[in-house]
Amino acid sequence: MTSQRTAFVEPRREDARFTQKRRYQMLIDGKSVEAEGGETITRESPAYADLVVSEIPRATKGDAERAILAARRAFDTGPWPRMSGSERSRILARIGEAIYEHREELAVIECLEVGKTIRQARGEMGASAEFWRYAAGHAQGLTGETHNSLGDNAIGLMLREPVGVVGIITPWNFPLLIGSERVPWALGAGCTVVVKPSEFTSGSTIRMAELARDCGLPDGVFNVITGYGDPVGQLLAEHPATDFLSFTGSFRVGQIVGGLAASNIKRVGLELGGKGPQIIFADSDLEAASDAVARSIFGVGGQACIAGSRLIVEAPARDEMLERLVKIADKVVIGDPLDENVHVGSLIHRPHLEKVESYVNAGRKAGARLVTGGERLSNVGNYYAPTIFDAVDTDMSIARDEIFGPVLATFAFETPEQAVALANDTQYGLSAGIWSRDITKAMRTIRQVRAGRTWINSAGGGAPEMGIGGFKQSGIGREMGHYGFDEYSTFKNVFMGLNPVNTPWVE
Known part of the structure; x- marks a missing residue:
């Protein structure tokens, strides 16, 4: 459907x-x-x-x-x-x-x-x-x-x-x-x-x-x-x-x-593996941040180990950030990967599509709020809609496991210390992103996040001059x-x- x-x-x-x-x-x-x-x-x-x-x-x-x-x-x-x-x-x-x-x-x-x-x-x-x-x-x-x-x-x-x-x-x-x-x-x-x-x-x-x-x-x-x-x-x-x-x-x-x-x-x-956090402070350029977050988790169907699959957003900016992300998800064109106008193609195979579905169903059952998505898009191929959850608890499988699909789990924080604690509450430490117009705050935060490949006011950027690798597991x-x-x-x-x-x- x-x-x-x-x-x-x-x-x-x-x-x-x-x-x-x-x-x-x-x-x-x-x-x-x-x-x-x-x-x-x-x-x-x-x-x-x-x-x-x-x-x-x-x-x-x-x-x-x-x-x-x-x-x-x-x-x-x-x-x-x-x-x-x-x-x-x-x-x-x-x-x-x-x-x-x-x-x-x-x-x-x-x-x-x-x-x-x-x-x-x-x-x-x-x-x-x-x-x-x-x-x-x-x-x-x-x-x-x-x-x-x-x-x-x-x-x-x-x-x-x-x-x-x-x-x-x-x-x-x-x-x-x-x-x-x-x-x-x-x-x-x-x-x-x-x-x-x-x-x-x-x-x-x-x-x-x-x-x-x-x-x-x-x-x-x-x-x-x-x-x-x-x-x-x-x-x-x-x-x-x-x-x-x-x-x-x-x-x-x-x-x-x-x-x-x-x-x-x-x-x-x-x-x-990875379960990349993306910390969004309320003073961020929310338009740029939402675009980067969407590209990170929905691009290539979320099938990237450095995908930013956890959105950790400061409470005053939470509603606006979710609203912006839903609007982007609505505009994403999914389907035939050889079509020049398509943004996202197919998941890798049917068993993986079913795995993504099972995580989405588990999130619903655990009480997370489905904001958008959560469904297959065709009986041909292995296509899945960009999916966003809010009201996610840290012990839910959608918060802890690497889903490797277009599924974003959202959390809110009040202080930078809470944001860092949420970001580090994972067995993984491959990637992380920080968004803020206050570069001092951003640098102090990124230094406390346990991940090997990180970004400030960017998502996924890099260069061959810079080494990459992971922390923890x-x-x-x-x-x-x-x-x-x-x-x-x-x-x-x-x-x-x-x-x-x-x-x-x-x-």
């Missing part, structure tokens, strides 16, 4: 951009290959019912091991870790340009597989290219340390070296963007990688690796395996030939893969900026005696 309040554009299947199913191969040791067992996984677009848009190999444990060993050989004996930073930088820059040149192709792939709008996908492809350009520019200038104050007879060095073979497991919501937050930094540090994208959205990652190969990246440096977490992703965590595991996904799966990696004393980087490690190169580096202590003393230890 279509909402009377939300504009909906029925998905159309006649678009020439998806008349042909895309058939992909994995990339192992520089070669495009099928799974050794010959099995495949088909992907139906979440936006267009029963329309198969891609087919990928269903990798076996043997396929995953071949990719890992190819990356191991490329690291141990290949040219990539031994190249100068200048040489690596030039290749990474070419890859960034190739991604930008193919941004429309890559955007269409993600539009069809993920269900996000073509406009959203285009923006992500441009940002991904910029990430590669940044990493390329800084790969040439990576440094260690010297210690020249150890006396006349000694000098100390801290040598930066690549950590080795990196396994990277990416989620279904931003496959190329999240891959581009990690892969160029790992490659720039001199590592080799094996990437395992989600089985739902593998196409853009495969194309990215193919473009990298075409740009001159040596064989075995960038491998992509496709299939299910068990056995493929699991082996990346368990295999003794991988030195580092980067995982982006749910807290539950992060616990599992982190435990598997720990059994081999393997370093891990984890970006897990939102994960460990940092990506991007110079922190990203540190993540994929290890440091060797070299103490040099300049004038060895010939006095024997034992006479």
